[in-house]
Amino acid sequence: MNYEADEKLALIDAHIHLDQYVKSEQRAIIDYMERPSTALNGLISVSMDLVSSINNLKLAESHSGIHPAFGYHPEQKPPTDKVMQELFSFMHLYKDQMIAIGEVGLPYYLRETNPALQLEPYIEALEAFISKAQMWNKPIVLHAVYEDAETVCDILEKHSVNKAHFHWFKGAPSTVERMIRNDYYVSVTPDCVYEQEIQILISQYPIERLMVETDGPWPFLGPFENEMTHPTMMHQSIAAIASVKKLDYRDVYRHVYDNTERFYFC
Numbered sequence: 028m029n030y031e032a033d034e035k036l037a038l039i040d041a042h043i044h045l046d047q048y049v050k051s052e053q054r055a056i057i058d059y060m061e062r063p064s065t066a067l068n069g070l071i072s073v074s075m076d077l078v079s080s081i082n083n084l085k086l087a088e089s090h091s092g093i094h095p096a097f098g099y100h101p102e103q104k105p106p107t108d109k110v111m112q113e114l115f116s117f118m119h120l121y122k123d124q125m126i127a128i129g130e131v132g133l134p135y136y137l138r139e140t141n142p143a144l145q146l147e148p149y150i151e152a153l154e155a156f157i158s159k160a161q162m163w164n165k166p167i168v169l170h171a172v173y174e175d176a177e178t179v180c181d182i183l184e185k186h187s188v189n190k191a192h193f194h195w196f197k198g199a200p201s202t203v204e205r206m207i208r209n210d211y212y213v214s215v216t217p218d219c220v221y222e223q224e225i226q227i228l229i230s231q232y233p234i235e236r237l238m239v240e241t242d243g244p245w246p247f248l249g250p251f252e253n254e255m256t257h258p259t260m261m262h263q264s265i266a267a268i269a270s271v272k273k274l275d276y277r278d279v280y281r282h283v284y285d286n287t288e289r290f291y292f293c
Contacts, residue, residue, distance in 0.1 A: 036280045037068045038265070039287040040258045041214045042130075042168065042194040042240035045072040045093060046082040052244065052255055053086075059258070060092050067258050068092065068284075071240075071291060073130040073168055075100040077114045084121055094126035094291065096168050098156060101134040105148035111155060122163050126291055129168025130194070131156040133175040150178065157186050166190045166290060172197045180205055192290060195242055197224060203231050212290050214238035217260040219267045221249035229271045234279070238287045239264045 045053060060067045072087070073096040074080040083095035097118045099106050106114070118125060131153055138144050160167040169191055171179040176198045183191050191211045198206075206213070213232050216239075219225040229237070243256035251260055265283065269276040 036262075036277065037066050037284055038239065038258070038261050038280070039069040039071065039284060039291075040067065040241050040243075040261065041071050041192070041238040041287050041291075043070050043072055043243045043258070044075070044079075044245075045070055045086060045243075046074070046079050048244045055255075056243075056257060057086075057090055057093075061090065066262075069094060070258070071096060071126060071168075071287075073127075074098050075103075075130070076106075077110070077117060080114065080117060084124060087124060095124065096127040096129040097121070097125050098129045098131040098168070099152065100130050101132045101149055101153070101170055102137045103134075106152050111152060115155075115159065118159065122165070125163075125165065127166040127168050127192070128156050128160045128163075129166075129192070130170050131167065132170030133178060135170075135172050135175045150182070153179065154182050154186075157182050157188055160190070161186050161188050166192060168192045168194060170194065173199070176202045176206070180209065180211075183211075184209070190290070192238070194240055196228065200231070203228065207231075207233060207236070210236065212236045212238055212286065214240040215264060215268070216240055216242050216245075217247045217251055217256070217264050218249070220251075220263050226267065226271050229268055234268075234272060234274065234282045235286060237268065237283060238290070239268075239283055 069092045071094050072083045074083050076099050080097040087093045087095045133149050169179055189210055193211055194214050195216050196213050215225055239261045241256050241258055265279050269279045
């Protein structure tokens with residue numbers, strides 16, 4: 028089925044690192060998005076650090092469909108006070124252009140390879156980002172999986188921030204239930220097509236709080252192996268969601284699009 032042939036089946040990529048693609052791939056995605064008949068209506072392009080934030084801002088200034096989020100990805104060394112100060116100064120200066128704060132969170136995978144890594148500096152940085160999200164009334168895009176998600180929920184609740192988007196989330200059923208109670212949003216990547224863990228999450232999470240993303244240029248396996256990660260992959264994610272939830276795929280498109288639009292643009 029050619030999903031893209033129906034303009035009603037539009038999508039927004041809720042989480043992509045557009046600035047991290049090589050220029051030719053970046054250009055191909057932008058050209059696709061800007062085709063008059065495309066089903067891709069926008070990209071939420073998240074940032075890794077200050078340089079990444081600057082690059083995403085430049086992309087957004089040149090292309091109206093790109094919506095930049097500014098932040099500091101946690102799967103790297105913790106930011107120094109100087110790094111945080113410079114990033115916050117930039118974010119304050121361009122907060123009107125900033126669709127959200129992100130990607131921010133805690134370094135789960137980095138700690139797997141370095142168990143001695145101290146978590147406190149990351150928690151301190153995350154709390155500062157969450158505080159800014161509250162101050163500026165911005166959504167926040169979170170990298171928080173498994174037990175780290177509980178810590179992040181604690182901080183969100185402490186600051187009464189509920190406009191939170193957990194991207195590529197994985198976690199315990201009790202954490203999922205807590206996130207649902209708090210009305211947090213979750214997005215799934217193309218691995219939902221072949222990963223049972225993500226399909227279980229889809230079955231548990233309300234359709235009214237689900238979004239789709241690519242997390243590109245991160246590569247995927249299964250039917251996407253050896254392919255450049257492209258927003259068109261989200262059409263297969265929609266088919267997977269429809270199958271798991273036993274919904275008409277057209278209804279899934281409408282829900283996912285409306286969810287993303289409501290979360291980021293309302």
